[in-house]
Each structure stands twice: as structure tokens, then as C-alpha cells.
Amino acid sequence: MMNGHIQTTGTSFETIAGGIGIAAVLLYFVMAALTGKKFRKWPVHRYFLWSIGVLCAAAAVTGPLAALAHTNFKVHMMGHLLLGMLAPLLMVFGKPMTLLLRSLSTRYARLLTRLFKSRPIRLLSNPLTAATLNIGGLYLLYMTDLYMMTHQSLFLYALVHVHVFLAGYLFTISIIYIDISPHRFSYIYRSVVMILALAGHKILSKYIYANPPSGVSKPEAEAGGMLMYYGGDLIDLALITIFCYQWYKDATPRAFPSMENTD
Amino acid sequence: MGTNTENLQAYGNLRNRAVYHARNFWAGTFFGIGLMAFIDEVIFHQLLQWHHFYDLSTTQAGIFADGLLNAFAWFVAIGSLFLFANLRRRNALWPKRWTGAVFLGAGVFQLFDGIVNHKLLRIHQVRYNVDILPYDLAWNISGAVLLLVGLVILLQTRKTRKKAKESS
Secondary structure, eight states: OOTTOOOOTTSHHHHHHHHHHHHHHHHHHHHHHHHHHHSSOOOHHHHHHHHHHHHHHHHHHSSHHHHHHTTOHHHHHHHHHIIIIIHHHHHHTTOHHHHHHHHSOHHHHHHHHHHHHSHHHHHHTSHHHHHHHHHHHHHHHHHSTHHHHTTTOHHHHHHHHHHHHHHHHHHHHHHOOOSOOSSOOOHHHHHHHHHHHHHHHHHHHHHHHHSOOTTOOHHHHHHHHHHHHHHHHHHHHHHHHHHHHHHHHHTOOSSOHHHHHHO | OHHHHHHHHHHHHHHHHHHTHHHHHHHHHHHHHHHHHHHIIIIIIIISOOSOSOOTTOOHHHHHHHHHHHHHHHHHHHHHHHHHHHHHHTTOOOHHHHHHHHHHHHHHHHHHIIIIIIIISOSOOSSSSSOHHHHHHHHHHHHHHHHHHHHHHHHHHHHHHHHHHHHO
């Protein structure tokens, strides 16, 4: 499809990405098992969700899917849905920050908590910042020549993929408070930002459908745009449901009002 | 004992309806909007394939407005179900008012989609390669009917509320 694009299969980037994935799972298992002796046993479903999440992220950057993504825009988009949306959602439920705090000595855990509470982290975990980094990054990627350039420079390729994952993860934790969330924002504010972010995602996917990114053919851009639109909807369905369920639990009345009113 | 509890529940519900009348309205309206957007997507985009994902007359403003509207509708389709569950949990569900609001929300979405999205912003048409006028009429009249049904039901619940206020 494109001339002179770099070969990432079997390169250092793939090896490093795969290595990080394996390390993330191994480290998680060891930490969870070890701290389980001292504290409450680490629930089995968290091991499972973390592993599947890491697997989703790894599938996007290494192996056959990543290889196909270089020549097929639809597969590329599939990889992005996995890396930037599904993997973060699954991994958040593994509660890695909680696990990390549990594993550290009190002294280091205190330092880390102080860092979490700091102003820069507060700014980062504001849903609006997270959404801008997440969706804004995608606009930059697909509306400029950046997409084509990622196929010519291994550095840019790696940078974009790391950004997609980190920004996706940041956005997820800024919307749903599953893991440690030191800076909390109201449900109304978070729902407004979430709607804007979802809208930004939909708008971009239709834009891609109509205006193929440089180096992408029209049919592939159409297939990729539609996958982005509907695939995004599907993962957002889960995100919105979790968000609303958290509100539902928070809004639990202390007693039944019917009983209060009748006495 | 059983009937006594039921009476208490029913009496409590009547009182809670008054407190939560606005929440019943919004829960229903949001559900109506979400439901209509869902029907639009499943039936007209996916099953019949009359609506196109994008057509050449789509403007940038159209893409923008459509994205915002659909993101909002997708969010409230799910959120409104939780609002509904919350009303039930609080024994404050007012089925008639909620239903009226569902009609209202569905009608508003249908009319907005038919007039602003299809005609003003030209995101896509109801159907292609046909005489579009009957389709547009059917689309917008059905929207107006839904809206009117919703308004009538809502007005009735408003009267009930006024009467209840006067008698208490």
C-alpha cells in the first residue's frame, strides 16, 4: 500500500513491547500473591482482568495483528480500539495502583500517595485534560501527516502507540473510579466530558470515512472509520454502564422514603 | 399485615411522586431520546440500510452536530435506565408521567432528526433513489404525533398533581 514504510515486525520495538507485556503480567502475579499473605487475599478475577487487558494491548503492538495493521487500515483501527479503549478498561479493574501501594513499604507508599495528591496529577486526572490528550491525540494522528510519518519512523511509531495506550488509560481512570482515585470530580461534570469525548470520537471517525488520512485508500478509510465508530460505541456502552452503576450505588437512599414519610 | 404494608407502600408512592415529579419527567424524556436514537440506528441504518453512514452532501457542521447528538443519545439511553431504577428503589416511580415523557423525548428526537439533521444539515436522507417527500412527511408527522401524545399524557399528570395539592 505504501512505499518505503519501515518494517516493525521483529524489530526492537516489538520485542520491547512484548517484553513489557510479559513483565507486567509476571510482576502483577508475584506482587498480588506475595501481598496476599500479609493482607486480604487478592481476588482471582483481578488477575484475570489484568492479564486479558495486557494481552489486548500487546496484541495491538506485537504479533500478527500488529503486522497486518501496517498494510491494512481497518486492522490498524482494530488495534487502536484494543490498545486505547478495551485494554485500559480491563486493566483498570485489575486495580494496579492499589496493588502497587500494597506492595510498597509504608515509607515509599506515603511518598507515592503524596505524588498522587500533587497538583500536576490533579491536573492530569481532570477528565477534561484526559479527554483532550486522548481524543486530541487522535485528531493529530489522523488529520495531519503524522499517520503516514509513523510508517517511516520507528520512533514516531512507538511514540504514537505509547501515547494511545497511556492517554486511553488516563481517560478511563478519569471517568470511572475503580482503582485509587485521589482527585474526584462530580458525576455531572464527568458525564458532560464523557459525552463530549464520545462525540469527538464519532466526529473523527466520520471525518476519516470522508477524508482518508494520507496514504490510506478510500475503501480502507471507510471500513476503518466505521469500525472506529461502532467499535467505539460498543466499548463506550461498557464504560457508560459502569459509570452509571457507580452513580446508582452512590445514590442509594439511607432508608425507604415511603417509610420515612408515613410515620 | 400484607395489605397493610402494601397500603403504606402505595401511600408512600403517591407522596413521593410529588417530590420526584421532575425526576420522573427527565428519566422518561432521556429514555425516549435514547430509545428513538437506538431504533433509528438499528432499523434504519442497520436492518433496512436506508440511512447512509455518510453521504456526499454531509457538511462538516452536520458531522459535528450528528456526533454530539448521538453521543448524548447513547449516554442517556443507558443513564435513563439507571434513573428509572433509582425511582423504583425510592418508591417514587410515576408510570404515567414517565411514559408521557418517553413519548415526548421520542417525538422531540424524531422531529429534530427529521428537520435539523436530514433537511438543514443534510447528514443523510431517510431513503435514497426514491421520491423523498412522502418519506420526509411520514418521518416528521410520526414525530409530531409522538410529541403530541407525550404532551397530552404529561398535561393529565399535571392536573392530577394540582388536584392532589388542593385536596391535601
